[in-house]
Amino acid sequence: MRNVLREWRAELKQTFTGTRDAVPDWVGRLEEGDDTGYHLPGSAVWAVHGSMTTIVAGIRALLMQALHPGALAGVYDHSRFREDPLGRLAGTIRWIFTVSYGSTAAAREASAWVLRLHESVRGKYVDGHGVVRSYSANDPELLRWVHIAFTDAFLAAHKIWGGPIPGGPDAYVREWAQAGRLMGVDSPPLSEAEMRQQLDRWYDDGDLRSDERVAEMVAFIRNPPLHPSLRRGYRMLFAAAVSSLEPKYRDMLGLQPPRLGPFPLPVRLGTKVTLGVVHLALGRVGPSEQAARQRLRRLGFAA
Secondary structure, X not given: OHHXXXXXXXXXXXHHHOOOOOOOHHHHHHHOOOOOOXXXXXXHHHHHHOOOHHHHHHHHHHHHHOOOHHHHHXXXXXXXXXXXXXXXXXXXXXXXXXXXXXXXXXXXXXXXXXXXXXOOOEEEEEOOOOOEEEEEOOOHHHHHXXXXXXHHHHHHXXXXXXXXXOOHHXXXXXXXXXXXXXXXXXXXXXXXXXXXXXXXXXXXXXXXXXXXXXXXXXXXXXXXXXXXXXXXXXXXXXXXXXXXXXXXXXXXXXXXXXXXXXXXXXXXXXXXXXXXXXXXXXXXXXXXXXXXXXXXXXXXXXX
C-alpha cells in the first residue's frame, strides 16, 4: 500500500510540475530576490492559489479559453498539447506560482519569458461572425481574454470548494490584476462585477465560437493521457469544472451537468473528497509557498 501511495504521489508531482521526485529548479529560485514580491501571506492571491481548488480552476479555464477562436487557434496551431500536454500545464503552473510567490524581478522575468514564447504564435482564424482574422498570441484582446478566463475560473472554483478569501472576491480580482498587467493587459478588471461584465461582453457580442475544433479540444480535456492511477480522480475534477460553468458557456461547449443515470452526480461532495486526498498526498503547504516564506524570512518579514 505504501508503494502504491508513493507511486501515486510521484505521478501527481509529474503531472503538476513536470518532475516525479525532485522539486523543480524554478521553485527553489523563488527563495531568491530582494523584495517581498507583488503578493504576501494573508493576501487573497495566496489564499486562492495556495488551495487545491486551483486544480479544478485549471480545467475550467482551459474549457473557457477554447471558446475564443483566436485563443484556440494559437493553442491548436502552435502548441504541442497533443504530444506534451503535461509540459504545457507545467509551464502555466510555473508562471502562475512565480507571479504569486516570487520577487517582483522573478515575476517580471517569468512574464517576459511567456511573452517571448508568444512572439512566434501568429496565424489566422474565423471569428464568431464568420470573418477571417489575423491573430498574434500577444494581441492585447487575446491576452485580456486569457487573463479574465483564468481569473474567473480560479475565483469560481474557490468560491465553491475553497475557504474564506481575505478581502473577499473583489480583493482577489484586484490583486491578480497585476498578473494581467505583467502580461500586457491594459486596465484589467478590478472587481468581480467588472470582470463578469467584461467576460460576458464577448458572449453578448457573438465573438465566441463553437465548432469542431472546440469539440476536439473539449474531448482532449475530458480524457487527457494521464497515468491510470489518476484517471478516476480526474473524472471527478472534470465533472467539477463542468458543473461550475455558467449554463450558457456549458451549452456552447456541448457539455451537460454530470449525472448518475437520472440523478445529478454529487459533484460538490465528491470533489471535496478528491481534493482532500490530493492535498494529503502533496502536503499541506506547497513548495512554492515554502520557498517564498524562506525569502520573506531572510528579508526580515514575518512569514
